[in-house]
Amino acid sequence: MLNLILRRLGIMLLIMLVVSMLLFFMNEGDPKLVARSVLGPFAQDQQLEAWIQQNGYDRPIMVRYIDWLVRLSQGDLGDSIIYKVPVNEIFWDRLANTGILAGVTFLVMVALALVLGVLAGIKEGSIQDRVISFVSIITTSIPEYASAVILGGIFVFWLGWLPGTSSMTAGFNPVELILPVMVLTLYGFGYIARMTRASMAEVMTSQYIRTAVLKGIPYNRVVMRHALRNALIAPFTVIMLQFNWLLSGVVVTEYAFGYKGFGALLLEAALRRDIYVIEACGIVAVFVAVTTQTIGDIVYTYLNPRIRFS
Amino acid sequence: MVDITPTRTTTPEPIARPPSTVRRWLESIALLRESWVGSIGAVIVLGFALMAVLAPLIAPYDPNLPMVPFAFPLSAAPDGGVFWLGTDHLGRDMLSRIVWGGQRVLIYATVATMAAYVVGVLMGLMAGYFRGWTDEIITFIANVILSFPVMVLYVLIIAKFGASGANIVLAVVFASSPGIMRIVRSLTLDIATREYVIAAQTRGESSWYIMLWEILPNARGPLIVDFCLRMGYTTITIGALGFLGLGLPPPDPDWGGMITETRSFVLAGFPHMAIIPAVAVSLLVLGFNMLADGLREVALRD
Numbered sequence: 290m291l292n293l294i295l296r297r298l299g300i301m302l303l304i305m306l307v308v309s310m311l312l313f314f315m316n317e318g319d320p321k322l323v324a325r326s327v328l329g330p331f332a333q334d335q336q337l338e339a340w341i342q343q344n345g346y347d348r349p350i351m352v353r354y355i356d357w358l359v360r361l362s363q364g365d366l367g368d369s370i371i372y373k374v375p376v377n378e379i380f381w382d383r384l385a386n387t388g389i390l391a392g393v394t395f396l397v398m399v400a401l402a403l404v405l406g407v408l409a410g411i412k413e414g415s416i417q418d419r420v421i422s423f424v425s426i427i428t429t430s431i432p433e434y435a436s437a438v439i440l441g442g443i444f445v446f447w448l449g450w451l452p453g454t455s456s457m458t459a460g461f462n463p464v465e466l467i468l469p470v471m472v473l474t475l476y477g478f479g480y481i482a483r484m485t486r487a488s489m490a491e492v493m494t495s496q497y498i499r500t501a502v503l504k505g506i507p508y509n510r511v512v513m514r515h516a517l518r519n520a521l522i523a524p525f526t527v528i529m530l531q532f533n534w535l536l537s538g539v540v541v542t543e544y545a546f547g548y549k550g551f552g553a554l555l556l557e558a559a560l561r562r563d564i565y566v567i568e569a570c571g572i573v574a575v576f577v578a579v580t581t582q583t584i585g586d587i588v589y590t591y592l593n594p595r596i597r598f599s
Numbered sequence: 600m601v602d603i604t605p606t607r608t609t610t611p612e613p614i615a616r617p618p619s620t621v622r623r624w625l626e627s628i629a630l631l632r633e634s635w636v637g638s639i640g641a642v643i644v645l646g647f648a649l650m651a652v653l654a655p656l657i658a659p660y661d662p663n664l665p666m667v668p669f670a671f672p673l674s675a676a677p678d679g680g681v682f683w684l685g686t687d688h689l690g691r692d693m694l695s696r697i698v699w700g701g702q703r704v705l706i707y708a709t710v711a712t713m714a715a716y717v718v719g720v721l722m723g724l725m726a727g728y729f730r731g732w733t734d735e736i737i738t739f740i741a742n743v744i745l746s747f748p749v750m751v752l753y754v755l756i757i758a759k760f761g762a763s764g765a766n767i768v769l770a771v772v773f774a775s776s777p778g779i780m781r782i783v784r785s786l787t788l789d790i791a792t793r794e795y796v797i798a799a800q801t802r803g804e805s806s807w808y809i810m811l812w813e814i815l816p817n818a819r820g821p822l823i824v825d826f827c828l829r830m831g832y833t834t835i836t837i838g839a840l841g842f843l844g845l846g847l848p849p850p851d852p853d854w855g856g857m858i859t860e861t862r863s864f865v866l867a868g869f870p871h872m873a874i875i876p877a878v879a880v881s882l883l884v885l886g887f888n889m890l891a892d893g894l895r896e897v898a899l900r901d
Contacts, residue, residue, distance in 0.1 A: 300742070303739075304742060304743050304746050307743050308743060308746060308747070311743075312755075315755070315759055316759075423636075426636075426885070426888050426889060426892060427885060429888060430831070430881050430882075430884040430885035430887075430888050431877075431881040431884075431885075432835040432838060432839060432880060432881070432884065433839075434838060434839055434842040434855060434858055434859075434877070435838070435858070435877035435878070435880050435881045436877075436881075437862075438858055438862050438865055438870075438873040438874055438877045439874055439877050439878070439881075441862070441865055441866075442865050442870040442873075442874050445865070445866060446865055446866055446868070446870055447870075453865075453866050533746075533748050533749075534748070534749075535748075536748035536750075536751060537748040537749045537750035537751065538750070540748075540750040540751060540754060540843070541750060541839050541842065541843065544842075544843055545842075545862075552750075555751060555754060556754055556843060559754045559755060559757075559758030559759075560758060560844070560845075562758075567755065567758075570751070571747075571751065571755060574747065574748050574751045575746050575747055575748075575751075578746055578747065578748050579746045582746070
């Protein structure tokens with residue numbers, strides 16, 4: 290077990306290292322382009338040269354990379370070109386906003402998906418199974434940008450119940466969170482629900498459930514105490530992988546609703562070549578994704594006795 | 600029918616010639632009629648494909664021609680025709696834009712997904728068949744790429760290299776071939792232990808012959824399902840890039856771009872302009888998902 294954890298952590302570290310290299314070479318590989326991004330399109334060649342000299346961009350790329358890595362590990366993310374302030378000053382607020390959005394979505398989505406998946410999987414082929422399965426195919430086919438306008442049409446334009454943007458200009462307002470959470474949940478829950486359903490259906494046909502039922506244990510108790518515990522192992526990994534997907538969905542959803550989160554920051558930075566912000570966003574996104582994946586792998590192994598004891 | 604007389608033939612029955620590869624692939628698709636979900640999916644996808652092919656005949660107007668702005672669906676056009684789906688804020692006919700946009704989306708989604716498949720299948724075959732270092736290296740590269748949240752990767756790539764059709768295709772190949780590689784790799788690991796592969800190895804066939812003609816055709820079932828799912832994902836991605844302003848350059852219609860251009864008019868009382876392309880994207884993706892679901896269901900049955 291410890292061996293496995295160490296190996297997973299090693300792979301994770303290696304992946305982070307390669308990703309950081311990719312991000313660095315992609316964004317800071319050419320010093321001229323960096324200087325151009327910082328000084329703007331009207332800077333003279335001489336100014337660019339001077340900037341490159343002043344900021345040490347005339348050093349070999351590997352030296353600059355290691356230097357960057359050291360500063361990164363000390364928490365120095367550089368300065369934002371657009372906002373003219375240290376990236377640290379804007380980045381963490383944005384990340385916290387995304388954390389709120391993603392966290393609420395995650396809770397709603399997982400709860401909904403598990404309940405529906407279990408309900409569908411208890412009796413394979415029943416009407417409730419078919420309805421739930423069919424609904425989940427439909428909802429997974431509606432991408433965030435489509436549901437954003439469709440739900441916006443319904444709840445903002447037609448019913449007038451919800452605000453159409455979520456920029457939180459007048460402080461944090463939970464009502465503005467409803468539509469983005471709905472959009473992300475709608476697209477995301479179907480996949481977990483289907484995994485849960487398949488896992489539940491498999492468990493329900495197994496010998497030990499039949500034995501438990503034949504033994505005369507009440508059906509509800511069989512489901513709650515015997516089936517659920519085993520049925521929820523497989524969806525667990527899928528749920529952890531959803532963080533990766535959630536960070537993807539967040540980029541589109543934040544843009545759609547003007548939510549001031551990390552996804553919107555990344556998009557703005559990428560479009561306006563704010564390289565230090567791009568690097569910070571990229572590294573953190575991959576870090577969150579890889580960490581959740583690693584945790585998912587480890588916990589899955591721990592939960593699954595067949596792997597644990599082999 | 601049952602012949603019970605014990606006979607011993609010294610010459611074995613001539614073995615029927617196995618059906619050609621193309622035939623076998625087609626047969627696994629033809630099984631689809633047994634699943635209603637799959638059939639509906641196939642009808643939706645074929646409908647959009649037909650619409651794309653017949654775009655010049657179906658689209659009543661030039662998709663970029665400004666006529667009457669803000670016309671609702673079914674309103675009369677000045678030339679005596681009908682704006683079946685209304686017009687957008689610039690007065691362009693929505694139906695024509697949906698039809699031409701659909702053609703564009705389908706062409707790019709198909710090209711990108713196919714290209715990703717070529718790369719993913721080759722990598723997966725190599726990793727699964729050669730194993731050892733080849734496998735280690737390919738798998739590691741795939742893990743690095745897959746560690747990025749997909750949309751973050753697309754934004755980084757397109758923002759760096761610019762928005763163009765070719766770059767979108769390249770970005771899709773880069774982002775989705777690792778996933779295809781993983782599936783092909785695990786299928787290859789399994790199939791490579793079968794008798795017919797060992798027979799081919801004993802015959803002295805080359806590795807590439809075995810990979811492409813013995814292993815790949817036998818992996819077709821799960822791959823067809825995955826291909827349909829991925830067509831759906833790629834359609835979503837192309838729309839998302841258009842939506843984020845990183846997509847195919849305007850003014851030619853592109854569903855994601857259409858949503859972004861007109862979504863501010865939803866609240867102004869013209870929801871059709873943004874909602875129609877949103878429904879179109881969802882419907883096409885639904886078609887692919889149902890098709891994949893049906894194919895999977897049929898494959899599990901036998």
